Amino acid sequence: MTLELKDATKRVGAVTHIKPTSLILQPGHFNVLLGETGAGKTSLIKLMAGLEPIAAGQIFMNGVDVTKLSTQKRNISLVHQFFVNYPHMTVFENIASPLRVAGMAESEIQGRVEEAADILRLRPMLKRRPDELSGGQQQRTALARAIAKESTAVFLDEPLANLDYKLREEMREQLPELFAGRGAVVVYATSEPEEALMLGGHTALMNDGQVVQFGVTAEIYRAPRDLVSAQVFSNPPINSASVIKRGNEIHLDTVASWPVAGKAADLTDGPYSIAIRPSNITPERKSQTQIVIPGTVQVAELSGSESSAHFSFDQQNWVSLSPGVFPYDIGKTYPFFMEPSKCFYFAPDGALVA
Amino acid sequence: MKKRYFIPLIYILFLMLPIYWLITMSFKTTGEILSGFSLFPQDLTFENYRVIFTDPTWYWGYINSISYVTLNTVISIAVALPAAYAFSRYRFLGDKQLFFWLLTNRMAPAAVFALPFFQLYSAVGLFDTYLAVALAHTLFNVPLAVWILEGFMRSVPKELDETAYIDGYSFPRFFVKIFLPNIKAGVGVAAFFCFMFSWVELLLAKTLTAVHAKPIAAIMTKTASSAGYELGLLAAAGTLTIIPGAIVIYFVRNYIAKGFAMGRV
Numbered sequence: 363m364t365l366e367l368k369d370a371t372k373r374v375g376a377v378t379h380i381k382p383t384s385l386i387l388q389p390g391h392f393n394v395l396l397g398e399t400g401a402g403k404t405s406l407i408k409l410m411a412g413l414e415p416i417a418a419g420q421i422f423m424n425g426v427d428v429t430k431l432s433t434q435k436r437n438i439s440l441v442h443q444f445f446v447n448y449p450h451m452t453v454f455e456n457i458a459s460p461l462r463v464a465g466m467a468e469s470e471i472q473g474r475v476e477e478a479a480d481i482l483r484l485r486p487m488l489k490r491r492p493d494e495l496s497g498g499q500q501q502r503t504a505l506a507r508a509i510a511k512e513s514t515a516v517f518l519d520e521p522l523a524n525l526d527y528k529l530r531e532e533m534r535e536q537l538p539e540l541f542a543g544r545g546a547v548v549v550y551a552t553s554e555p556e557e558a559l560m561l562g563g564h565t566a567l568m569n570d571g572q573v574v575q576f577g578v579t580a581e582i583y584r585a586p587r588d589l590v591s592a593q594v595f596s597n598p599p600i601n602s603a604s605v606i607k608r609g610n611e612i613h614l615d616t617v618a619s620w621p622v623a624g625k626a627a628d629l630t631d632g633p634y635s636i637a638i639r640p641s642n643i644t645p646e647r648k649s650q651t652q653i654v655i656p657g658t659v660q661v662a663e664l665s666g667s668e669s670s671a672h673f674s675f676d677q678q679n680w681v682s683l684s685p686g687v688f689p690y691d692i693g694k695t696y697p698f699f700m701e702p703s704k705c706f707y708f709a710p711d712g713a714l715v716a
Numbered sequence: 717m718k719k720r721y722f723i724p725l726i727y728i729l730f731l732m733l734p735i736y737w738l739i740t741m742s743f744k745t746t747g748e749i750l751s752g753f754s755l756f757p758q759d760l761t762f763e764n765y766r767v768i769f770t771d772p773t774w775y776w777g778y779i780n781s782i783s784y785v786t787l788n789t790v791i792s793i794a795v796a797l798p799a800a801y802a803f804s805r806y807r808f809l810g811d812k813q814l815f816f817w818l819l820t821n822r823m824a825p826a827a828v829f830a831l832p833f834f835q836l837y838s839a840v841g842l843f844d845t846y847l848a849v850a851l852a853h854t855l856f857n858v859p860l861a862v863w864i865l866e867g868f869m870r871s872v873p874k875e876l877d878e879t880a881y882i883d884g885y886s887f888p889r890f891f892v893k894i895f896l897p898n899i900k901a902g903v904g905v906a907a908f909f910c911f912m913f914s915w916v917e918l919l920l921a922k923t924l925t926a927v928h929a930k931p932i933a934a935i936m937t938k939t940a941s942s943a944g945y946e947l948g949l950l951a952a953a954g955t956l957t958i959i960p961g962a963i964v965i966y967f968v969r970n971y972i973a974k975g976f977a978m979g980r981v
Contacts (some may be wrong), residue, residue: 413878416722433881440882446875450897460883 365410365419365515366546372571373408379405381572381642382419386563387515392538394558394579395551397568397594403551406568407517410549414437423514436515439546443520445500448494453479453503454459454488459671460511476652478506481540489589494654498529504517509540515547522557534560544658555597568596590714592637598670598681600635610635612702617676620653625716640670641705642685645696652699657682662690673698737959741951749902749947764952774953777932780846782960784921784929785914788850788857792910793903795854796861801891803862804869805877815866818859830854830923837924844926855856860913861906864975868902869895904968905975911964915957932957 365387372380375601380402380559389392395403410421413435420429428436437462443643447456455462482502493502497530501521507572508516518537538561541548552558558565558579565579567586573678574604575582586592592600606613607629613619614636622629643655657673658679669688672681673696682698690696707716741749742764743757768774801807801900804814834843842848872895880890896903921931938951965972 408878411878411882413881433878434884434886438882440879442875443873446873446874446879448876448880448894463884463889511883584737597806609886687925 363424363514363545364546366422367410367419368422370406370409370416371418372414373403373417375464378417379571381407381570383573384419385573386532386547387545388506389409389545389547390542391563392541392561393546393547393549393563394561394565395549396555396558396565397554400552400570401553401594402571403517403553403568405571406573407440407519407549407551408477410515410587411440411517437512437513438515438517439511440517441501441504441508441519441521443523444503445492445497445504445524447500447503447507449492453484453495453506454491454493455494456503457484457506457510457656460507463623475506478510481509482506482541485547498525498533501533501569504701505540509544510524511540512544515549516541517548518548520551523553535710537561538563555595565589565595571592585714586637586706587714589635589637589706589708590712592706592708594715596639598640598683600639601643601680602635602638603678604633605636606633607631615676618653618655622702623651626705626707629707629716635710635712636705637708638700638705640681642701643680643682643698644684645669645671645682645688645690645698646684646686647699649701651703652701654697655680656701657698658695659690659692662688663691671696671698734849735884736950738954738958741948744948744951746946746948750952764948765956767949768952768956773935777930778956779935780925780929781915781921781957784846784849784853784931785911785960787846787851788914789815789907789910791850792854792857792861793907794817795858796865796906797903799858799867800862800865801895803866805874809909811977812876818862821855821859826856826917827919829894834918834923843924846929848924849921849929850914852920853910855915856917857910857913860909864906864909865899865902869887872898894935897932901971901974908968908972912961913956915961922960945979 365385367383367385369382369384369664370380371378383406384659395406395463398405412421412428412431419431420427422428430567447453451459451477458471461471461474468511475488476485479488482505484499484502484506487495487499487503495503498641501524505521508518509545515596522533525533534557537550550561562579564575564577565582566576566589567582568574569590573593575587580589583595584594593602603614607622607626608631609667610622610627611619612622612626612634616667630702644652655675657671659673660679661672662669664687667685667687668685669690670681671688671690672679674680675698680698706714709715721917740755740757744754745759746759747753748757748759762864784914803811829852837843837852839847842851854875876894876898877890880894885894918931918933923936925931925934936950
C-alpha cells in the first residue's frame with residue numbers, strides 16, 4: 363500500500379495554504395510530518411483525508427486516483443490532537459463505530475474491538491463513556507478505533523501533544539509497534555524534532571505550507587538540504603551565522619576563524635552561511651580542534667541532566683546544549699567551545715554545500 | 717424557623733400566589749367567588765371541570781391548541797436544524813448578517829402581522845386550519861430555534877464531524893446517529909421555547925381561526941360573555957392551560973439550565 367501526492371495544492375480564497383506538494387509515502391515505517399505550528403501539517407493531512415477540497419494536483423492510494431473520492435470511501439483513520447470520541451457512545455461502541463458503518467458481522471466486530479482494546483489496555487473500560495476516562499485513555503480509545511478499522515492510511519495529527527510528559531514517552535514507544543505489520547501507511551504529524559528522531563522512519567520537513575525535505579529521518583537530520591531544513595529539524599533552534607571563506611580559513615566576522623577541513627576545503631572563496639547544532643557548542647573543551655567563542659549568557663536552563671545556555675556573541679544569539687550541570691551566572695561571559703567540523707555550510711542561495 | 721429559609725419562602729409564596737388563587741377559584745362556585753374573600757373553597761365543587769370535560773366546545777379548544785402547537789414545534793425544529801447546522805459549520809456570503817436579521821421578526825409585535833396573515837391565509841384557503849396557526853407561529857419560532865440550536869451546535873467540535881466522515885458515516889447518518897444525540901439538550905430547549913410561545917400566543921391564533929381550529933384561550937373569552945361571568949369555569953379552564961406547559965418544563969428543566977449557561981436562551 364502506498365499513498366502518493368502529485369502537486370497537491372490547497373487554497374482558501376486567494377491564499378495558498380499548501381503549495382504544490384509531491385510525496386510518496388510507504389507503509390512499514392512512520393512517515394513523520396515535522397514542522398512548527400502553522401507550517402501546514404494539519405492542512406496536508408486534511409487534504410490527504412479528503413476533508414478539505416484540493417485546489418490542484420492528485421492523490422493516489424495504492425496507485426488508484428482517489429482525488430475525487432469522498433472521505434467516507436477512502437478507508438482511512440485519523441486521530442486528532444484533541445481527544446475526539448463520540449461522547450454519547452461507550453468505549454466499545456466508539457471502537458466498533460467504523461466497523462458497524464461498514465456493515466461487518468457482529469461476531470467479527472466483537473473480536474476486532476476486543477483485540478484492539480487488549481493492545482491498548484482498554485479492556486476494563488469498554489462499557490464506560492469517553493468522559494469517564496482520563497485523557498490518556500480517551501486518546502487510546504481514538505487509537506483503538508484506528509487500529510480496529512484496518513485502514514489503508516492512518517493519520518496521527520500530533521496525537522500525543524495533549525498528554526502529560528510520562529504518558530507521552532510511554533505511548534511514543536508503543537506507537538510504532540502498534541502499527542507494525544498492519545500494512546497501513548502511517549502519517550504522524552509533530553512539531554517536536556526529538557519525536558521525529560525517536561519514531562525513526564521517514565520524515566517530511568514542512569515550512570510555510572511546503573515540504574522542504576523528505577527522506578529517511580536520520581539521513582535528513584545528518585544532511586539538511588538547506589538552512590530552512592536545518593532550522594525546522596532542530597530543537598533548541600540551530601545556530602546560524604554568516605562567514606567568509608578566504609584561502610584556507612573560514613572567518614566569522616573578525617572575531618573568530620578556523621582552518622578549513624573536510625568538504626569545506628573544496629569550496630570557492632566567498633560568503634557562506636553556517637549552521638551548527640547547540641549540542642556542538644559546549645562549555646568544556648572536548649578536543650583540540652574546537653575553537654573558543656566568548657559568550658555572554660542571557661538565559662540558562664537546566665532540564666534534567668542537560669544544561670542549555672543562550673548567549674550573545676558577535677551581536678548574535680547562540681545556544682549551547684550539553685550534558686551535565688553547569689551553573690551559569692546570567693550576564694557573565696564564559697568561553698564556549700565550538701566544533702568547526704560539525705558546521706553545515708550553505709551557499710548564499712541556501713543550499714547545503716558542505 | 718431558620719432565617720435562611722425566610723427569603724426563598726417569601727419568593728416562592730409570591731410566585732405561587734396567583735397560581736394558587738387560580739386553582740382555588742376553579743374549585744369554587746361563581747357565587748362564592750363573588751361573595752367575598754376566602755382562602756379555601758367553602759363549598760368544594762368539581763362542577764367547573766365536569767363542564768369542561770363534557771362540553772365539546774370546551775375540550776375541543778384544548779385539542780385545537782395542542783394540535784397546532786405540536787405541529788408548530790415539529791415544523792420549527794425540522795426547519796431550524798439544517799439552518800442552524802449551516803450557520804454553525806459553514807461560512808457563506810452574508811452569513812453573519814443573515815444570522816442577525818433572523819431575529820427581525822421578533823422585533824415587531826405579533827399583532828403587526830395579524831392583518832396580512834389573515835388576508836393571505838384566507839386567500840389561499842388555509843383560514844381556520846391548524847396549519848395556518850402553526851405556520852404563522854413559525855415566523856417567530858424558527859429564528860428563535862435557529863438561534864438556540866446554533867449555540868449548541870457550535871459547542872460540538874468540528875473534529876467530531878470529521879471523525880464520523882472518516883469512520884464512513886454518510887452525512888444523513890452522521891447527523892442522526894452522531895450529531896443529534898450530542899445536541900439533544902439544545903433540541904429540548906428549542907422545542908420548549910417554540911412550544912411555550914405558540915401555547916401562549918393568542919392574537920394570531922384567534923385571528924386566523926373561526927370554528928375548527930379555535931384555541932382554548934379564545935373560547936375562554938367567548939364563553940365568558942354568554943351568560944354573565946362564569947368565573948369558576950374560567951378559573952378551571954385557566955388551570956388546565958397551565959398543565960401542558962408544566963409538563964414540558966418538567967422534561968426539559970435540566971436542559972434549560974444548560975441553555976441559560978450557554979447564554980443563548
